[in-house]
Amino acid sequence: MTKPAHMVELRDVQVQFEEKKVLDDFSLKVDPRERLVIMGQTGSGKSTILRLILGTLRPDAGSIFFKHFEITRLQRRKLQHVRQHIGMVYQYSALLSSRNVRDNVALPLEELTDKSRSEIDKVVDGKLELVGMKDSRDLLPEELSGGMRKRVALARALVLEPELILLDEPSAGLDPVIASVIDELIISLSETAKVTSITVTHEMDSAFRIGTRMAMLYQGKIIEEAEPEKFKQSKNPVVAQFLSGSTEGPILEGSLDAITKK
Amino acid sequence: MIQANPPVLVAQGIGHLARTFFREVGSVFWFIVNTFEETFERIQHGRVPFRAVSFFRHTERAGVDSVPLVGLVSFFLGLTMALLTGYQLQRFGTQRLIPGLVAIGFTRELGPLLTGIMLAARIGAAFTAELGTMQVSEEVEAIEAMGIGPLRFLVAPRMLALVLLMPCLSTVSNIAAIIASSLVCKAYFSIAFPYFLDLVKDSLLIRDIITGILKSFLFGLLIAAIACYRGLTVKGGAAGVGTATTSSVVTAITTVIGFDTLYNVVYTTFYPT
Numbered sequence: 001m002t003k004p005a006h007m008v009e010l011r012d013v014q015v016q017f018e019e020k021k022v023l024d025d026f027s028l029k030v031d032p033r034e035r036l037v038i039m040g041q042t043g044s045g046k047s048t049i050l051r052l053i054l055g056t057l058r059p060d061a062g063s064i065f066f067k068h069f070e071i072t073r074l075q076r077r078k079l080q081h082v083r084q085h086i087g088m089v090y091q092y093s094a095l096l097s098s099r100n101v102r103d104n105v106a107l108p109l110e111e112l113t114d115k116s117r118s119e120i121d122k123v124v125d126g127k128l129e130l131v132g133m134k135d136s137r138d139l140l141p142e143e144l145s146g147g148m149r150k151r152v153a154l155a156r157a158l159v160l161e162p163e164l165i166l167l168d169e170p171s172a173g174l175d176p177v178i179a180s181v182i183d184e185l186i187i188s189l190s191e192t193a194k195v196t197s198i199t200v201t202h203e204m205d206s207a208f209r210i211g212t213r214m215a216m217l218y219q220g221k222i223i224e225e226a227e228p229e230k231f232k233q234s235k236n237p238v239v240a241q242f243l244s245g246s247t248e249g250p251i252l253e254g255s256l257d258a259i260t261k262k
Numbered sequence: 263m264i265q266a267n268p269p270v271l272v273a274q275g276i277g278h279l280a281r282t283f284f285r286e287v288g289s290v291f292w293f294i295v296n297t298f299e300e301t302f303e304r305i306q307h308g309r310v311p312f313r314a315v316s317f318f319r320h321t322e323r324a325g326v327d328s329v330p331l332v333g334l335v336s337f338f339l340g341l342t343m344a345l346l347t348g349y350q351l352q353r354f355g356t357q358r359l360i361p362g363l364v365a366i367g368f369t370r371e372l373g374p375l376l377t378g379i380m381l382a383a384r385i386g387a388a389f390t391a392e393l394g395t396m397q398v399s400e401e402v403e404a405i406e407a408m409g410i411g412p413l414r415f416l417v418a419p420r421m422l423a424l425v426l427l428m429p430c431l432s433t434v435s436n437i438a439a440i441i442a443s444s445l446v447c448k449a450y451f452s453i454a455f456p457y458f459l460d461l462v463k464d465s466l467l468i469r470d471i472i473t474g475i476l477k478s479f480l481f482g483l484l485i486a487a488i489a490c491y492r493g494l495t496v497k498g499g500a501a502g503v504g505t506a507t508t509s510s511v512v513t514a515i516t517t518v519i520g521f522d523t524l525y526n527v528v529y530t531t532f533y534p535t
Binding site for chain 2: 084108
């Protein structure tokens with residue numbers, strides 16, 4: 001099997017949860033320094049793609065590559081090593097509730113590097129400053145708002161200087177101003193630190209602000225893939241309906257009839 | 263429609279239960295093996311497997327904080343045991359056997375068993391609930407996504423804390439029960455404290471103490487493994503955490519009693535006296 005020249009590649013991936021086929025012969029390529037945004041309905045399998053890339057979920061079939069590593073074939077130890085080059089921001093932040101902000105951000109450094117405490121503090125302060133959270137370093141996650149948690153999660157994801165960052169609904173549930181702050185952070189990271197990013201979202205404004213390439217996931221496949229401006233002009237009825245937010249179109253076909261009949 | 267034969271249905275039910283049982287046993291076994299593997303891999307790389315602070319936090323919670331409960335329950339049981347057996351033995355004029363009976367009973371059997379049951383309920387439930395909550399809030403997955411082994415980071419310190427503290431707590435249980443029985447012996451059967459101590463020393467063998475300690479190590483490992491396994495395999499949000507916690511306590515208590523029986527059968531086969 002040929003090794004890919006891309007940062008990330010998924011080849012003919014299939015994932016099925018019980019009866020539901022979530023990804024069906026799904027393929028995707030992401031080039032270095034790209035900011036790919038994957039859009040799709042809730043439950044369409046967007047987060048599943050991120051879990052597959054991280055290797056926390058195994059596909060039923062197909063191959064997943066991160067650079068020249070085939071994630072699907074890696075042994076646990078090697079996979080743990082590869083994951084250190086990937087940062088992940090979860091939809092609900094997934095901060096460790098028993099640790100304060102400083103300790104959450106410092107965790108990967110404490111566990112995976114030989115840095116001294118003062119060196120760790122220096123890196124942590126730098127990352128917290130980057131996301132505007134330096135003054136909150138002693139607070140516990142429960143004392144933070146949703147937007148603050150997202151920013152801490154972003155700082156934690158960046159602390160090992162990853163080459164790839166995966167963002168699961170980074171602006172979901174945030175007010176427009178904080179959502180813009182998060183979006184700007186992602187863009188500046190890509191431009192200054194040359195980080196490749198894959199964002200999954202169904203927030204239109206955020207998606208078009210962040211993305212250098214957009215992809216639409218529908219019924220387990222990418223049905224449209226283009227640069228933001230071209231994506232907006234897509235003739236695909238599913239994409240057009242998704243972007244307009246209309247109830248008329250193929251997305252709710254069948255299910256809308258069921259709703260109106262009730 | 264073909265009606266299923268009742269014996270066939272019973273056999274199917276037994277088969278299903280047996281399959282579930284062996285699958286669970288296998289899963290817990292591999293869970294322990296993987297935890298050891300991850301931990302020793304880390305040590306091989308010249309790094310500490312987990313932070314000392316984390317280990318001591320669990321030893322304090324599992325050990326120090328459990329001393330009053332273990333001590334009190336064992337004290338009351340020691341009192342009851344001495345009193346009830348004492349009146350029976352007194353009828354035959356053999357009440358001087360009470361000290362040995364309580365000492366051997368607790369050191370070999372009741373000390374580790376009672377401590378195991380109490381820790382399964384108190385600490386096993388806490389471990390399952392804590393890890394289960396971390397699992398449903400994606401904290402465990404976040405740890406894994408960072409490239410940190412969750413078994414080494416989350417399970418190993420809890421497991422080690424419980425394995426090391428079980429013998430200590432069993433000893434507390436034994437001492438509390440022996441003190442309680444000495445009070446009963448003095449008050450009801452006129453056995454003075456020095457004579458009581460002599461009778462205990464005469465009846466108790468090193469073998470009994472070693473048996474109790476070995477059992478305690480084993481029970482500690484089983485309780486920690488079952489509790490952590492149940493916590494890390496929680497599914498279904500808050501309700502799932504509740505179900506897993508109940509299941510963890512029931513499984514751990516049953517397993518401790520089951521292993522105790524198995525241990526006694528094997529032990530008495532090799533050392534019948």
